[in-house]
Amino acid sequence: MTDKDFDLSRRSFIDRVLMATAGAGMAAAAPWASAAVGAAPVAKGDRVRLGVIGTGDRGRGLIQNIAKTRNCTVAAICDNFELHLAKGRALVDASTRAFTDHRAMLDAGGLDAVVIATPLDLHKQQSFDAFDAGLHVWCEKAMARTIDDCGAMVKKSQDSGKVLQIGHQRMFKPTYLNAVRRAKEGEIGSLTQIRASWHRQSSWRRPVPAGATDRQINWRLYRDSSAGLMTELATHQIQVSNLFFDAVPTRVMGSGSICFWKDGREVYDHVALIYEYAGGRKLIYTSLLNNARYGCEEQIQGSKGTIEPELGRIYKELPPKELALLRMQADVASGKKRAVPIGGATWFAELPVTTPGEPLGWGEYDETMLQFEGFGEAVRTGKPLPGLLSQAYHASVASLLGEQAMDSGQILAWPTSLVAI
Amino acid sequence: MADVVRFASMGTRVELHRFGAGDDDALTAAQRAIEAVDDALTIHRPSATTALNERLMAGQGAAIDDALLFEALVTIEELHASTLGLFDPAADRRFASAGWSAIAFDRNSARIEVSMPVALDFGGFGKGFALDRACAVLREKGVVSACLSAGESSIAVVGEHPLGGGWPFAIAHPLRPDEILVEIELTDESVSISSTVGAGANAPERAAMIRPTDASIVSAPRCTVAVDRLGAHAEAMSTALLVADEDQAERLLNGDRTRRFLFDFPRGAAILDQSARMSFND
Numbered sequence: 001m002t003d004k005d006f007d008l009s010r011r012s013f014i015d016r017v018l019m020a021t022a023g024a025g026m027a028a029a030a031p032w033a034s035a036a037v038g039a040a041p042v043a044k045g046d047r048v049r050l051g052v053i054g055t056g057d058r059g060r061g062l063i064q065n066i067a068k069t070r071n072c073t074v075a076a077i078c079d080n081f082e083l084h085l086a087k088g089r090a091l092v093d094a095s096t097r098a099f100t101d102h103r104a105m106l107d108a109g110g111l112d113a114v115v116i117a118t119p120l121d122l123h124k125q126q127s128f129d130a131f132d133a134g135l136h137v138w139c140e141k142a143m144a145r146t147i148d149d150c151g152a153m154v155k156k157s158q159d160s161g162k163v164l165q166i167g168h169q170r171m172f173k174p175t176y177l178n179a180v181r182r183a184k185e186g187e188i189g190s191l192t193q194i195r196a197s198w199h200r201q202s203s204w205r206r207p208v209p210a211g212a213t214d215r216q217i218n219w220r221l222y223r224d225s226s227a228g229l230m231t232e233l234a235t236h237q238i239q240v241s242n243l244f245f246d247a248v249p250t251r252v253m254g255s256g257s258i259c260f261w262k263d264g265r266e267v268y269d270h271v272a273l274i275y276e277y278a279g280g281r282k283l284i285y286t287s288l289l290n291n292a293r294y295g296c297e298e299q300i301q302g303s304k305g306t307i308e309p310e311l312g313r314i315y316k317e318l319p320p321k322e323l324a325l326l327r328m329q330a331d332v333a334s335g336k337k338r339a340v341p342i343g344g345a346t347w348f349a350e351l352p353v354t355t356p357g358e359p360l361g362w363g364e365y366d367e368t369m370l371q372f373e374g375f376g377e378a379v380r381t382g383k384p385l386p387g388l389l390s391q392a393y394h395a396s397v398a399s400l401l402g403e404q405a406m407d408s409g410q411i412l413a414w415p416t417s418l419v420a421i
Numbered sequence: 422m423a424d425v426v427r428f429a430s431m432g433t434r435v436e437l438h439r440f441g442a443g444d445d446d447a448l449t450a451a452q453r454a455i456e457a458v459d460d461a462l463t464i465h466r467p468s469a470t471t472a473l474n475e476r477l478m479a480g481q482g483a484a485i486d487d488a489l490l491f492e493a494l495v496t497i498e499e500l501h502a503s504t505l506g507l508f509d510p511a512a513d514r515r516f517a518s519a520g521w522s523a524i525a526f527d528r529n530s531a532r533i534e535v536s537m538p539v540a541l542d543f544g545g546f547g548k549g550f551a552l553d554r555a556c557a558v559l560r561e562k563g564v565v566s567a568c569l570s571a572g573e574s575s576i577a578v579v580g581e582h583p584l585g586g587g588w589p590f591a592i593a594h595p596l597r598p599d600e601i602l603v604e605i606e607l608t609d610e611s612v613s614i615s616s617t618v619g620a621g622a623n624a625p626e627r628a629a630m631i632r633p634t635d636a637s638i639v640s641a642p643r644c645t646v647a648v649d650r651l652g653a654h655a656e657a658m659s660t661a662l663l664v665a666d667e668d669q670a671e672r673l674l675n676g677d678r679t680r681r682f683l684f685d686f687p688r689g690a691a692i693l694d695q696s697a698r699m700s701f702n703d
Contacts, residue, residue: 189466190466190467192466279467303465303466304429317429324573325425325436325438325568325570328438328568329423329425329438332423332440332582332583332584333423335584336584337582337584337585337586337589338589339589339590339591339601339604340568340588340589340590340591341590341591341593341601342570342573342574342576342590342591342592342593342612342614343573343574343592343593343594343595343602343614343616343619343644
């Protein structure tokens, strides 16, 4: 792809975000998106200098996306596992500094912000260290291993006056933003339920290379370092639910089990939860690792229709045709007048009519790049993208609360002692 | 020219058929009118009515701020009286004494008070009320010939049939769809059909018909038909006839035997009138 083609792809993407976020309602619902697209391009020497902590699969993906932004650059990388660090080096200029300890990277200076793509249990300490070094922080979701640690990260960000942004790319995806806009305009009526699932056919267990430990590579499978499906997958979809309902849950109940992959892992491979929202609205969530038939989707269900943003489709609740009255139309057209039979059923079977969605299409530019351009602008101005941190904080809290509900078998109320944003 | 819109509202399918003259946006405006009533009167999602019911079920009074809900309550108060108290959207099978009689509605202050916990369920009345508003919109938009259906049991027509004269309808036997109970013609009128038997009565989540006098479920096989200038009135009358005892039915049918009908099934039920009240073998 040429630079010109990439610019066109970027322009097209930005246009879709702008169209999706136009109007006062969306400005209030997703203010971060319109702020991110307003990020100004910056000359290469003036770009926001990022130090990437963690160059595993996710970290390397982020490095590639950052390289395509117009206001950020990777100035340093860090990983305590040599194989990952070597793979990270291959993606950056030879002059980019590489470290095996994040504190050494912070001490070396020359950074404006860090990008954290490490196991969940390390997020809090690494972000604290970065804030103490006077840097801004972009951190992969979920925020932290415990609800208290999530709050501590928010508080530390506030106290230090530095930006904390959490990676939730759906919040920048035109399909989702457009779906929120259409839902807010009443196109699918009153939203009462969201069914969300993330089903995979995968053990989630990775081979352990020489020189690494199982807990280092498969940290997602162990309780000390992960809440498993809840913090790795559910947090994305709970955030989507909060966004559509424009609320946080009031309470959560659930059941989790290690049902299929009995390989020594500690986290559930099956989770099923109900998050209740005010007014009786519900998010019904399932995630599992041995059946991918229904994949990843959120079904936003309203009184007049359903939106499935992952598929980019909307389904309207159109009733079947009334045959007797249809015949009347034909009679009139042919000049015939006869009695219309009526009476009987006053209900109708649920036969939803599907309509094509709005395909997003694929381009070289995507939402991950946009969220980094938004972060770059936030660092440059010292002002966080509005509304984004509270979305991430509440999604992380909800995912961890769900874990607690499953572990305890109790219905748990939304915490009342969260940090105010 | 003929055109039609179909949509889901009032818990059923709604069809609006327009023939001939009228503004281009007439059907859209009529649809909006029906949806506005649905939004105000529904008890199946948050609405002005559910908010009111929360207060009434707590035994508390409430101010009626919603204009549509207020108009509906004014109409209901009148219809409750004109149907011998048999049309009662506050009847509740859980509480024998619950009903409109427990409600004091002051239309001057737009305030409602209750003497015991009650809840309103507008049911079929809402459909007729919505069709009335849609008909009014169509007339304002210059439509002279239209047929509106909310399910198969609530029909309203504007003006005459596009080929002239009244709109002919054949009311089907609820248990034998190939048989016709009665044929009627409508001009600027509405018809409501109520039944305790048939596919509609057996539909999932269909609420049982409650007799306001003793809060019992009306189980006797019966079908009623009422025609009126207004759909809300037709709905109230067909409902009242469905729960009426013999004396009450006779008094209601005497009001207009050419526009009100009652059919009991099977044979054996009392036959009070040869023209307006009929009996069928089951």
